[in-house]
Amino acid sequence: MKIIHILGMLLVALVVKAASPIEGLLERIDKGASRKFMIEQVKSPVDFFELDQKGDKVVIRGNNYVSIATGLNWYLKYHVGIHLSWNGMQAELPEVLPAVKQKERHETDMKYRYDFNYCTFSYTMAFWDWTRWEKEIDWMALHGINLPLAMVGTDGVWYNVLSKLGYTKEEINDFVAGPGFQAWWLMNNLEGWGGPNPDSWYKQQIALQKRIVKRMREYGIEPVFPGYSGMVPHNAKEKLGLNVSDPGLWNGYRRPAFLQPTDPRFEEIASLYYKEMNKLYGKADYYSMDPFHEGGSVAGVDLDAAGKAIMQAMKKNNPKAVWVAQAWQANPRPQMIGNLEAGDLIVLDLFAESRPQWGDPASTWYRKDGFGQHDWIYCMLLNYGGNVGLHGKLKHVIDEFYKAKESPFGKTLKGVGMTMEGSENNPVMFELLTELPWCPQRFDKDQWLREYTVARYGKSNPTVQDAWILLSNSIYNCPDANTQQGTHESVFCARPTEHPYQVSSWSEMKDYYDPNDVIRAAAMMVSVADEFKGNNNFEYDLVDIVRQAIAEKGRLTEKVVEAAFAAGDKKLYKDASDRFLRLILLQDELLATRPEFKVGTWIARARSLGGTPEEKELYEWNARVQITTWGNRLAADEGGLRDYAHREWNGILKDFYYMRWKTWFDYQTRLLDGRKTAAIDFYAIEERWTKATNVYSSEPEGDCISTVKRIFVEIFGK
Numbered sequence: 001m002k003i004i005h006i007l008g009m010l011l012v013a014l015v016v017k018a019a020s021p022i023e024g025l026l027e028r029i030d031k032g033a034s035r036k037f038m039i040e041q042v043k044s045p046v047d048f049f050e051l052d053q054k055g056d057k058v059v060i061r062g063n064n065y066v067s068i069a070t071g072l073n074w075y076l077k078y079h080v081g082i083h084l085s086w087n088g089m090q091a092e093l094p095e096v097l098p099a100v101k102q103k104e105r106h107e108t109d110m111k112y113r114y115d116f117n118y119c120t121f122s123y124t125m126a127f128w129d130w131t132r133w134e135k136e137i138d139w140m141a142l143h144g145i146n147l148p149l150a151m152v153g154t155d156g157v158w159y160n161v162l163s164k165l166g167y168t169k170e171e172i173n174d175f176v177a178g179p180g181f182q183a184w185w186l187m188n189n190l191e192g193w194g195g196p197n198p199d200s201w202y203k204q205q206i207a208l209q210k211r212i213v214k215r216m217r218e219y220g221i222e223p224v225f226p227g228y229s230g231m232v233p234h235n236a237k238e239k240l241g242l243n244v245s246d247p248g249l250w251n252g253y254r255r256p257a258f259l260q261p262t263d264p265r266f267e268e269i270a271s272l273y274y275k276e277m278n279k280l281y282g283k284a285d286y287y288s289m290d291p292f293h294e295g296g297s298v299a300g301v302d303l304d305a306a307g308k309a310i311m312q313a314m315k316k317n318n319p320k321a322v323w324v325a326q327a328w329q330a331n332p333r334p335q336m337i338g339n340l341e342a343g344d345l346i347v348l349d350l351f352a353e354s355r356p357q358w359g360d361p362a363s364t365w366y367r368k369d370g371f372g373q374h375d376w377i378y379c380m381l382l383n384y385g386g387n388v389g390l391h392g393k394l395k396h397v398i399d400e401f402y403k404a405k406e407s408p409f410g411k412t413l414k415g416v417g418m419t420m421e422g423s424e425n426n427p428v429m430f431e432l433l434t435e436l437p438w439c440p441q442r443f444d445k446d447q448w449l450r451e452y453t454v455a456r457y458g459k460s461n462p463t464v465q466d467a468w469i470l471l472s473n474s475i476y477n478c479p480d481a482n483t484q485q486g487t488h489e490s491v492f493c494a495r496p497t498e499h500p501y502q503v504s505s506w507s508e509m510k511d512y513y514d515p516n517d518v519i520r521a522a523a524m525m526v527s528v529a530d531e532f533k534g535n536n537n538f539e540y541d542l543v544d545i546v547r548q549a550i551a552e553k554g555r556l557t558e559k560v561v562e563a564a565f566a567a568g569d570k571k572l573y574k575d576a577s578d579r580f581l582r583l584i585l586l587q588d589e590l591l592a593t594r595p596e597f598k599v600g601t602w603i604a605r606a607r608s609l610g611g612t613p614e615e616k617e618l619y620e621w622n623a624r625v626q627i628t629t630w631g632n633r634l635a636a637d638e639g640g641l642r643d644y645a646h647r648e649w650n651g652i653l654k655d656f657y658y659m660r661w662k663t664w665f666d667y668q669t670r671l672l673d674g675r676k677t678a679a680i681d682f683y684a685i686e687e688r689w690t691k692a693t694n695v696y697s698s699e700p701e702g703d704c705i706s707t708v709k710r711i712f713v714e715i716f717g718k
Helices: 002-018 021-029 065-080 130-142 154-164 169-175 179-186 199-219 236-240 266-281 303-317 394-406 408-412 427-438 445-457 462-472 515-527 536-567 570-591 599-608 613-626 633-638 652-672 682-691 704-716
Strands: 037-041 047-054 057-062 104-108 112-115 224-226 257-259 286-288 322-327 345-349 375-380 413-418
Touching (some): 021 037, 021 065, 021 130, 037 065, 047 065, 065 199, 112 375, 130 199, 154 179, 236 257, 303 322, 375 394, 394 408, 394 413, 394 427, 394 445, 427 445, 462 515, 462 536, 536 652, 570 652, 570 704, 613 682, 633 682
Parallel strands (some): 037 057, 286 322, 322 345
Antiparallel strands (some): 047 057
16 A cells, blocks of 8 residues: 555656646747756745756746746747747757856846737737647746736626626627627727627637636736626616616727616626636636726716725625726726725736826826826837837837836836737837846847847847847837837828828827838848748748838838829829839738738638638638728728728738729829719728638748848849
């Protein structure tokens, strides 16, 4: 019996050892890699990691699994020259790892490293499966993320809640948004758009969320679940006799109603919501709630009572829980959070790199007292709508973080966060932000960039480094006071007008850099491309930078088109418009070389989630609508949502954006000829593409390097 007991104990020990998420992570990076490292977990009052050496083994030491994973990533980047990015989470490690010659330690007093905006779950992750999510969770751990929003499968919670409140399946599906639009439903902006969802969708998302949450918790990552903030269907007054307020419309869509905190059933419905959430995913220690988001009317609402009711319901479910709120426009309303206890609320300063609310008097969204007694997180929004384009404030993000940290408001600064509306873009900016907590003092942008390029591409190259420094002083040097919503948008994606400039309605674009700097940087990258053939990170960046250069050329060419029309010069108009259309086709061909820049990848992910032809078509329609018209005619045109989530991608460039511009150029040519012509109904043209089901390839087409070089020579002649 004693021998059996000992064997049993050894078996348990082996199972525990094999279950280490760090070992699993290493094996996913490179099979057999876990044997090359020693992983040591030690207690510490602060998060830290150490890189060390014992014999022929590299030691990664830290106080928890996330810290250890962060240390592993640091070692791979800065000791091995391996940069794991969202589109390349595997690498071939050297047979003998470079030794850590001197013990290296990094620690942070930034308790929270947050990830995701509600919008990210729609603009980027709407159609992810477990394979893609597993890579993302590994990426999060490697980058120190320990507090991500986790909203997958919340529709399943609502389905169960509303069923118990007496709603039919059809009524529930009139309330719950479709796969491409759930972010705005959960932010109380709209109901039902994109649906109705099939029964299989709810089951699928619940199963996916269970796997996501399980893996997060294995790492020690704390999921932030959507909590209950008073949202109910718009007809809750008639259906349930509830005392509700009407928050009004959002860009043409009817918002859900807000259940008044004074209604005796507020606590009952909140308790039911948390009960159903707990059943599916367990209790969380953090819940995200943003009532009255983006212009929601608060008329007739006692904001102080609302804040207290929301907090009380959350605390009843879990006394340790903390409310996580987004600082966006007027939210969170000071009256709603002013009387809540310190420590019970964390505010995400959502757009801190451009419109900080933490107390910086230079901000256009200045709050004199910041967030008062409440903890807050310095966030970078960076991307809107998942739009494609180089963009950032490299130096400013560094400077503002340390400025905030050293200010009187630094006492309540508890972390950094990535709050992008769309991810899978601008990896340099996200890499920078996630390193900030581990760097005790300000550092030089240029020196950081030089080290970044070596880590990202695996070797040092002065031409590449100079190209990136040039970009960092131009397109990645958006002025401090600039508040534009994301990238300097590509004119190729604009709905044509006589004087096109921005693509989306709210971009606030301003010309802040010299387009020729981008073109010069692209030429520098092209000049050394052969040295990096087959390097995934380099080829991705090369295509992205050349794509930006072609977009710059397109904007310059469109100005010639405008001038030719104004002058009535038919020949110049024909030549310039033909050149512009040729640029779109060349851009389409360039982007076909990388799956990340293909509309076929986006659509294939959507269709893969469907189990029947009808489901596949619904999900494809969601995918197509979101990145084009966004909404119905009213929401698209009068609401201003059209092209908000435009994508400069292969496939859609040729079949959607080219088509719009060709239609416009033909229309203007008729005007130049003095012929009468009817105004163009662009929405009708665009809607046809959203309803189509033609197949787009998701596989890369053509050799990346040779295609880039040929296209670059044709356009720029060098």
